[in-house]
Amino acid sequence: MPNLMLTNYCNYKCSYCFGKDIMFPKNPRQTMSRETFNGLVEWVKKGPSDKVFHLMGGEPTLHPEIDYFVGRLLEEDMHITIFSNLATPGAVELAKKVANLPVRWVVNVNDPAKWNSVQREHITTALELLGRQASLTFNVMPDEDDNLWALEYTKKYHLSNSIKVGFLLPTYKQSNVALNDDEYTVVAAKVTRLALEAAKDNIHLDYECGIPTCAFTDEQLGILWRCGSYLHSGCQSRLDVTPEGVVIYCLPMATLGSKHFTEFESYHEAALWFERRWDPYRKLGRKVECATCNLHNSAACNAGCLAKNLIDCKNINL
Ligand code: SF4
Ligand code: SF4
DSSP states (O other): OOEEESBSOOSOOOTTOTTGGGSTTTSOOOBOOHHHHHHHHHHHHTSSOOOEEEEESSOGGGSTTHHHHHHHHHHTTOEEEEEEOOOSHHHHHHHHHHTTSSEEEEEEOOOGGGOOHHHHHHHHHHHHHHGGGEEEEEEOOTTSOOOHHHHHHHHHTTOOSEEEEEOOOOOTTOOSOOOOGGGHHHHHHHHHHHHHHHHHTTOEEEEOSOOOGGGSOHHHHHHHHHTTOOOOOOOOOOOEEOTTSEEESOGGGTTTOEEEGGGSSSHHHHHHHHHHHHHHHHTTOSSGGGGGOHHHHTTSOOOSOHHHHTTTOOSOOO
């Protein structure tokens, strides 16, 4: 059920990374211990739970004990998804071991034109091993080309035919590079063009959280719907847990409130605690129009990313 940060460090240094506020080097390096991990597994088992564990970082394949963690979750019959950039020797080694086991991989990639030769070797070797167990995810940049490489890689390596795209979201502290307001429509147009091209190969798009529905025109939303890439706009996170066992709502909101997992009876109680506290703030919306927007009132749009919407709010009290 939770997203477990096995490490808070990464082999990449992406300017847009929305984990910056709790990641190395802004913070000391952290690596999840077996004790914390096993405590979290027992905590989640108290339920109610969907038996889903997301392993992420930083970069989770940099954790020297990731084999143990995956093995423990398989023994517990949990559904495992690993969020990795695959650009590490550890990713290739783990891919070899779990290639025929029920482990999903969501591979966060930057434009391949930016990979160096070593990164390329690791990523392509691991993709070859993983095939349909892996799907791509990336942020659509306002100033880059139309990302057709993602379709080529999905076809070449026989990956899952679902590609997850995201908009660059800011952390509450604005520590990272994120979209300006006027770039949302630029990215929306790129996403629509990519969805049209993807549909020709029976590939569809899925969406990261925080995308406001009104970034797209009605016509673009119709195109997405017709090509099987219907927009889901939401801001409701699986809770993240840091390597030291601290529960946060999500990485961009990491500095706004946290508690150690042992302070909650269960994952379910932790999720309720955050949702109840964020609920009044959600009503602020993203812009004035949200107050009268039918989508907001019907909860069909959560008004984009709460971390972004709270940037001008001070004295937030959880
Ligand atoms: S605040 Fe909401 S939309 Fe923004 S990153 Fe967190 S969960 Fe996603
Ligand atoms: S709720 Fe706000 S952000 Fe969402 S579609 Fe309506 S106006 Fe746009």
